[in-house]
Amino acid sequence: MPSDAVRRTRHLVVMGVSGVGKSTVAERLAAELDLELAEGDAFHPEANIAKMSAGDPLTDEDRWPWLAALAGWTAERREAGRDTVLTCSALKRVYRDVLRRGAPDSFFVCLAGDEALLRERMEGREHFMPPSLLRSQLDTLEPLEGDEPGTVVDVARSIDEIVAEVVALVLRRTL
Incomplete structure (x- = not known):
């Protein structure tokens, strides 16, 4: 039986294709x-980064190993009540x-936006993920299903608006 600390923890996953602002929103x-x-990109092995940097999806x-490492990180914190x-x-x-293996109660914040906006953002930043891979990510993206706790947030709005919406939602879910 899990401890009280485990039952009280919150675990958010800020998700979406490259260019949606996952890092900024999560911070x-x-x-x-x-x-x-935890910045998920920091858990990628060198081979994954080299592959993406070369434009290969x-x-x-x-x-699988990357996702398992992320789930392990979350599980350790969940067990510690963090x-x-x-x-x-x-x-x-x-x-x-x-990812839910690390925290079955994870709440997914799916950041989504227009492809042209995302491409523009990607072209204006330095990152190992080239804009040429955006289309493959959009093609791969499977929307959250009805039994997956989470929300979809449009990234065309300001960061302040996005964060305020998610904070309000998370606080309503945990009160």
């Missing part, structure tokens, strides 16, 4: 809600299922 949520932050086989926020593309239901 703000971590500050607003006093959550421990990752396969499921590339992703609240978390994690960034991860989490494009497929099966990927989100792996």
Whole structure:
């Protein structure tokens, strides 16, 4: 039987394709809600980063160890009674299922936006993920299903509006 600390923890996964602002939103949520932050990209093995940098999309086989490491990070914090926020593309239901192994009560914040807006954002930043991979990510993205706790947030709005919406939703769910 889990401890009281485990039952009280909150675990958010800020998800979506590249360019939606996962890192920025997660950093703000971590500050607003006093959550421990993990940047999912930091868990990628060098081979994954090299592959994406070369413009090659990752396969499921590339992703399994990465997703398992993310789930492990969340599970350790959950067991310690710590609240978390994690960034991860989490494009497929099966990927989100792996993440839920670390915290079955995870809440997914799916950031979504117009392809042209996302491409423009990607072209204006330095990141290993080239804009050429955006279309493959959009094609892979599976929407949250009805039994997956989460919300979809339009990223055409300001960061302040996005964060305020998510904070309000999370606080309503945990009061």
